[in-house]
Amino acid sequence: MTETKIAADVIAAENDKRAAALKDDYEALGNQLARRNIDIEAVTAKVAEFFVAVPSWGVGTGGTRFARFPGTGEPRGIFDKLDDCAVINQLTRATPNVSLHIPWDKEDPKRLKAHADALGLGFDAMNSNTFSDAPGQSHSYKYGSLSHTDAATRQQAVEHNIECIEIGNAIGSKALTVWVGDGSNFPGQSNFTRSFERYLAAMADIYKALPDDWRIFSEHKMYEPAFYSTVVQDWGTNYLIANTLGEKAFCLVDLGHHAPNTNIEMIVARLIQFGKLGGFHFNDSKYGDDDLDAGSIEPYRLFLVFNELVDAEHRGVKGFHPAHMIDQSHNVTDPIESLISSANEIRRAYAQALLVDRAALDGYQQDNDALMASDMLKRAYRTDVEPILAQARQLAGGAIDPVATYRASGYRSHVAAKRPASVGGSGGIV
Numbered sequence: 476m477t478e479t480k481i482a483a484d485v486i487a488a489e490n491d492k493r494a495a496a497l498k499d500d501y502e503a504l505g506n507q508l509a510r511r512n513i514d515i516e517a518v519t520a521k522v523a524e525f526f527v528a529v530p531s532w533g534v535g536t537g538g539t540r541f542a543r544f545p546g547t548g549e550p551r552g553i554f555d556k557l558d559d560c561a562v563i564n565q566l567t568r569a570t571p572n573v574s575l576h577i578p579w580d581k582e583d584p585k586r587l588k589a590h591a592d593a594l595g596l597g598f599d600a601m602n603s604n605t606f607s608d609a610p611g612q613s614h615s616y617k618y619g620s621l622s623h624t625d626a627a628t629r630q631q632a633v634e635h636n637i638e639c640i641e642i643g644n645a646i647g648s649k650a651l652t653v654w655v656g657d658g659s660n661f662p663g664q665s666n667f668t669r670s671f672e673r674y675l676a677a678m679a680d681i682y683k684a685l686p687d688d689w690r691i692f693s694e695h696k697m698y699e700p701a702f703y704s705t706v707v708q709d710w711g712t713n714y715l716i717a718n719t720l721g722e723k724a725f726c727l728v729d730l731g732h733h734a735p736n737t738n739i740e741m742i743v744a745r746l747i748q749f750g751k752l753g754g755f756h757f758n759d760s761k762y763g764d765d766d767l768d769a770g771s772i773e774p775y776r777l778f779l780v781f782n783e784l785v786d787a788e789h790r791g792v793k794g795f796h797p798a799h800m801i802d803q804s805h806n807v808t809d810p811i812e813s814l815i816s817s818a819n820e821i822r823r824a825y826a827q828a829l830l831v832d833r834a835a836l837d838g839y840q841q842d843n844d845a846l847m848a849s850d851m852l853k854r855a856y857r858t859d860v861e862p863i864l865a866q867a868r869q870l871a872g873g874a875i876d877p878v879a880t881y882r883a884s885g886y887r888s889h890v891a892a893k894r895p896a897s898v899g900g901s902g903g904i905v
C-alpha cells in the first residue's frame with residue numbers, strides 16, 4: 476500500500492469542484508480533434524504514460540551566486556526530499572521517478588530504497604558531483620576533476636563516479652549522468668587537447684564499471700563555472716565522448732546549456748539520427764543556464780523539441796528511449812509548485828506534438844510548401860490540450876488542478892511545523 480502525503484479526500488473534494496467543467500471541455504476538445512481525425516482517447520492514453528523524473532535537488536529552494544533565500548518547510552535531507560517528490564507525483568501522476576545526486580543524497584541504499592518503495596517512487600539516473608569538494612576529500616576539484624592535471628585527483632573523481640553507480644545499482648537506477656565543471660578561466664591556462672584526452676581516459680575507466688544494463692550520460696555545458704573554456708562545452712564534443720566510449724554512452728541535453736538562440740531541436744534530431752540521444756534535463760532559460768521552470772520562457776521551443784521526439788517515436792526509431800528529467804533551480808516559488816507546473820508543461824509539449832499531422836507535414840515538406848508546413852506545427856501548438864492533461868491526471872488518481880489542490884491540502888505549512896528553517900546552503904544548480 477503506497478503511503479500518501481496528500482489525503483485522498485482533499486483530492487476528491489478538489490476534483491469534485493472541477494469534474495463537470497472538465498467533462499464539458501474534454502468533450503468539446505474531443506469533437507474538435509475528431510474533425511482533424513485525431514482520437515482524443517489515444518492521445519490521453521499516451522500522455523498518461525509519459526513520465527518525467529524529478530531532481531532531488533529541485534525540491535529545496537535554489538539560489539544564485541549572490542544569495543539564497545530559504546523557503547518555509549524546506550526538506551532537511553533526502554528522506555524529506557523524497558516525501559516532497561511523492562506529493563508532486565501523487566497530484567500529477569507524471570513523476571514516479573526521482574534523480575538523486577551524490578554526495579548530497581548519500582544515505583544507506585537500503586533505507587533509500589525502502590523509503591521510496593513506501594511512497595511508490597523509483598529512481599532515474601544518478602548524478603555525480605565532482606564540481607565541488609565534499610568535506611574531507613583528499614584532493615580538491617578547484618582546477619578540475621576528470622580532466623585534472625594530477626592523476627590522483629582524476630582517480631578520486633573516477634572512484635566517486637563508480638560509487639554513484641554502486642549506490643544506483645542498489646536502489647534500482649539504470650543510468651549515471653556525468654557533468655563536470657572542468658574548464659579554464661584564462662586563455663593558455665589549460666591545453667584543450669591534453670585536458671580532453673585526460674577526460675576521455677577517466678570516463679573510459681568509469682565506463683568499464685557500468686553494469687551491462689546501464690547507460691552513461693555525458694552532459695555538456697558551454698560555460699560556468701569556468702568562464703573561458705569548458706572541457707565538455709557543446710553537443711559536438713559530447714557526441715565525440717559518447718561515440719568514443721561505446722554503445723552504453725549517450726549525450727544528455729540540458730536545455731539551458733547552449734549559447735543563446737541555438738537551434739536545440741536540431742541538435743536533438745542529429746543525436747537521434749546517430750543513436751546518441753540519452754536524455755534531457757528540462758528547464759527554460761532567457762540568458763544562460765538560468766534553470767527557470769520548463770516552458771516558462773519559450774514554450775514553443777519546448778514544443779519543437781518534443782516535435783522531434785514524437786517524430787522519432789512515429790518513425791519507430793530503434794532503441795529510442797530517452798530519459799526525461801527536470802533540472803531547475805526554484806528561487807522565488809514553492810519548489811513543489813514549480814515542479815508540478817513544469818511536469819505539466821513538459822506533458823503539454825508532448826501532447827501538442829502528438830497532434831501534429833505528420834503525413835500532411837511530410838507532404839508539405841516534400842512540396843516545399845514552407846508556409847503550410849509551418850502551419851502544421853502551429854496548428855498543433857495552438858491547440859489548448861489542458862483538458863487532455865487534466866483528464867490523464869484524473870484517470871490516474873491525480874488532481875484535475877494539482878497546484879490548487881496542493882494549496883488546499885496545506886502540505887507546506889504542515890511540514891513547516893516539523894522542519895526547522897534552513898539557512899544558506901548552495902543553490903544546487905547543475
Ligand SMILES: [Mn+2]
Pocket residue numbers: 694729756802905
Ligand atoms: Mn543539467
